[in-house]
Amino acid sequence: MPKYKTIADEIRAKILNHEYELGQKLPYEYVLCVTYHCNKETMKKALDILVKEGYIIRRRGAGTFVKDTKPENLSTRTNNRSLTIRYKGIKKVTTDVITFEVIPCDAFLADKLHIEEGDFVYHIIRNRSLDDVPYVVEISYIPLALIPNLKIDILRHSLYEYVVSALKLKVQSTSVVITADVSGDNEQQFLGLKAVEPYIQEACISYLSDGSVLEYTMDRFHYKSYEFKTNIISQ
Template sequence: MKEAPKYVVVAGQLRQEILEGRYAVNDQLPQENAIAKAYNVSRITVRKALDGLVEEGLIYRIQGSGTYVKDNQPTENSTQKSSLEIFDFNHYKVELLNFAVVKPEESISNQLNVTQFDFTYEVERLIVQQDSDEVIGLQRIYMPAKVIQGMRMDVLKGSIYDFLEADLGLVLGSAIRTISSELADLKLMEKLKLSKTEPLLTMEQRSFLENGQIFEYAYTYLRPTEFSLHESINVKA
């Protein structure tokens, strides 16, 4: 079995330490030499791991000073579930394509900080307009079964976060969301029921409980011609 690259392992360990609160906001991380020695890797490997955490928004660099933990937690006034949720299921419905409990591929186990022997929920679902039946997106969701226990198929037809809070009593914390774009390939065209290729908006999201435990890795494809994002932003004085 192919091992994860060393920089992915180092990044995963540092990410977990940050999210578990070992380092507070604006705390300085150890110097690259110290991290390299602790994990028995090169400084190049450490730098690549830190670069990834900078891109995720977990840490920031000050030239000539060092690397520090960024404030990535929700504010007291934020609504955690609505911040995590992309879709308003009062207006959209779900067509479930796949729900399985599997041992994850290496790329997924790295994202969830689990081993390839830990069981993971694997979900694939279409998001559809309620009034027109137009497909507006495709979601692929992965959750560690040891964290999310008792997932049901009917839950996947709407907001999963409602179930986590109301039924499982979990306290949702924060998420790291990366937005990008790509062209639909033939497989995506078929699943999204497209007659021709078109650009898609992509959202990669890692979601965490209040205690810092990652509970979800999700990748969403959106048709920007059929869906737009609306957010209300309040800036406190």
């Protein structure tokens, strides 16, 4: 893994574990360079990652700060990422595993998962329904090294519950990018989309408490059934 990604992982972990508090100013860049034994260019790349992910903000003439916008409760967010947990006792969640294989990752996935190109990852596609109504196509990539003995039976239920309860891993945060694209065969067949109709996609990167990446997932929804809500607070 490139050194700047390792540094970004370590600083992210310190933010998530409150070694750097919300609103706190980070040490000067030259101090961070000494701490992490790197040059200025490497440190800039590491901090650029954290700026893009929304963990830190640069203020001209003042320095670099941990973003002081308090995030939503992370445990709630994690639970909401799991359909099985979110709809337990409310709706029946069924899962059809379309693809479950191990593949070497390309440069794109290596960048998302913060691993080396060529490292092995799980490639998983699941079609998931609520009360027998098609709801979402989930495409996931997970580093093999994190969960070396993953079984298909686990994927038919709650992967997150397995990660948290059985493996005792703490999912600390998830970054989400929402986009739309023209549907392909699987989205059209499962979600009932026409060839010219789009799906709405949530591209999610889930981080563990040590700053490493658990998975990169693309959740694809029918555009008519997708709804996004948030609160915007003026400061």
